[in-house]
Amino acid sequence: MASGASRNVRFQNDIEVQHFRTSPRENLSSRKHGKGHDPKKCRLGFRGGCLDKACRNPTLKDRVLSRAFSEELESLVHAGSRLFFDPRGHLIHLWNKIFLAACLLSLFVDPLFLYLTGTQRNTCIEFKYPLALTLSMIRSLLDLFYAAHILFRFRTAFIAPSSRVFGRGELVIQPYKIARRYLGRTFWFDLVTALPLPQFVIWIVVPRLNDSPTGNRKNILRFSIIFQYLPRLFQIFPLSRQIVMATGVMTETAWAGAAYNLILYMLASHVLGALWYLFSVQRQESCWREACLLESPACQTMFFDCKAVSSNRTIWYELSNITSLCTTGSGFYPFGIYAEALDAKLTSSSFTQKYFYCFWWGLKNLSCLGQNLSTSLFIGEIAFAIVIGVLGLVLFGLLIGNMQSYLQATMVRLEEWRSKRTDMERWMHHRQIPQPLKQCVRRYHQYKWVATRGVDEEALLKDLPMDIRRDIKRHLCLDLVRRVPLFDEMDERMLEAICERLRPALYTRGTRLVRELDTVDSMLFIIRGYLDSYTTQGGRSGFFNSCRIGAGEFCGEELLTWALDPRPAASLPLSTRTVRAVSEVEAFALVADDLRFVASQFRRLHSAQIRHRFRFYSHQWRTWAACFIQAAWRRHKRRRASMEIRVREGGGVRAGGSLRRSRRHSIDGKALIKKPMEPDFTVQEED
Secondary structure (H helix, E strand, C coil): EEEEECCCCCCCCCCCCCCCCCCCHHHHHHHCCCCCCCCCCCCCCCCCCCCCHHHHHHCCCCCCCCCCCEEEEEEEHHCCCCEECCCCCHHHHHHHHHHHHHHHHHHHHHHHHHHHHHECCEEEEEEEHHHHHHHHHHHHHHHHHHHHHHHHHECCECCCCCCCEECCCECCHHHHHHHHHHHHCHHHHHHHHCCHHHHHHHHHHHHHCCCCHHHHHHHHHHHHHHHHHHHHHHHHHHHHHHHHHHHHCCCCCHHHHHHHHHHHHHHHHHHHHHHHHHHHHHHHHHHHHHHHHHHHCCHHHHHHHHCCCCCCHHHHHHCCCHHHCCCCCCCCCCCCHHHHHCCCHHHHCHHHHHHHHHHHHHHHHHHHHCCCCCCCHHHHHHHHHHHHHHHHHHHHHHHHHHHHHHHHHHHHHHHHHHHHHHHHHHHHCCCCHHHHHHHHHHHHHHHHEEEEEECHHHHHHCCCHHHHHHHHHHHHHHHHHHHHCCCCCCHHHHHHHHHHHHHEEECCCCCEEEECCCEECEEEEEECCCCEEECCCCCCCCEEEEECCCCEEEEEHHHHHHCCCCCCCCCCCCCCCEECCCCCCCEEEHHHHHHHHHHHHCCCHHHHHHHHHHHCCCHHHHHHHHHHHHHHHHHHHHHHHHHHHHCCCCCCCCHHHHHHHHHHHHHHHHHCCCCCCCCCCCCCCCC
């Protein structure tokens, strides 16, 4: 194994013998010692060792690499090596998608060459050279993608079949081995698809066949297009399979997958329409030839070429009744399924009219499986109708099946939710759950679907690596946690620890999150929605205190007090308030065990600052402070009233008795209100 830029680089082994170049200084040193550098000893597999310095420490540029891992290709390029591509890399995957789009576009362009022939009203066949020039330019641009694909293949490394290291194969990056493998496999197939055959036939072959009949020229062009169209059609299937193997899916979204299958269906309609137009021109020409045989020797087949302009043709056309014979209503010639093209005078129309009419014809008959086709006794026409029926049956079934699969992928979550809802309804009916409670269950399931779209966020995050899961939690929860003034004093690492332990929670309107004197098992941080928090434990009858908790606030601080206690009780603390959702609430929860871990970090902070913040933002401490102020105010009013009575009575009440009554009222007022437990934020000193 090499000891250069990467320890995983593979060089020539005993089978692949390689010679390393040496520097002039090393050669000079070898000559001084009387030892010549023997390149035969510098094989990688030489077990006897190599004492030459040039053999032991060759530089990366001096080594001729034969194999490498995927991660090493970029470093080899920076080191001055040749450019190679990883077959599993992002660049090849991107190129495969681009080349697939170019292949589909080429498959749509090639059938347009079949529209180059048309007829004129004076019974002759013409060749549309302006359209041929436009199509040739577009086709040449698309051929560049096929040529570039061949170049990519010559520079794409392949996995050595004999290498399996850590479950992965090594990439062979020797140019001659890549070329030999490619030439022995799919090179010739790719070369056939990349050749500009239609351009060559139109601009080189056809002009040299001016003396041949028009049928020969059309047959040569038709054969060249069909000969190259089939390989180009078959090329998209292994290309699609490579994309699926690289990413697991053909498209990123279900709608894109459905659109891809629909494009293939449209492509088949496009090809069938072009073939139908070409066969229509052929049948019309066949009718002209049949009528010409009846009028020979005055009629000649060369008259059907629009370039053949002579006095003999003019005389023949004026005396001939070929225009009346070659119609669908004369009964002279059976046109079969091509009679529609003759009735619409499609062969003499403009290109746009031809294309859209033929495309609609192909789509219509492909969708109805050719049931409306009335053929003649001509074998080729019957075979074409059979192909339409079979192809329509196969493609229509594939289109419906694939689109259903893709569309079901978008609805699978909804179907799962409906199935769970049906099971829940059956269970509630079986257990005779009351109707109000049923409404609560239904409302919760409805809100959970709206909030999460049926996605289990916790399950998704568990499948991700730790660093990605930490970053996602940080993105979702960090700003929310920072809104809590109690946590704002913590550093980034502590906040990340809190974010990792937060769990999503959903509550519907009317849900009681916790009731007074119930155990508190979690602390909630509100994302959206509102909660009502109220208590009746104010130290006197008829006491009621309530407050509104909104986004960015928290509840369940009793659990924090319990968690911060150095010697907490075995049981969870009791709630001093009732918390009820007044709207749909989305929150993050810290359960007791996670909060104990987070709370253990609080004692490392400054106790005075945290204590003031906790008291200020705690609803429990706010309630106690309000009750304490009210009790003090009542004591003040009683003391003042007592003083006024004593003054009116003329000092009948002794000062000592008044003082004892005042102290008794003060003690009673303090006893009625229980002070909340103080969280222990102090640092515990080690013994």
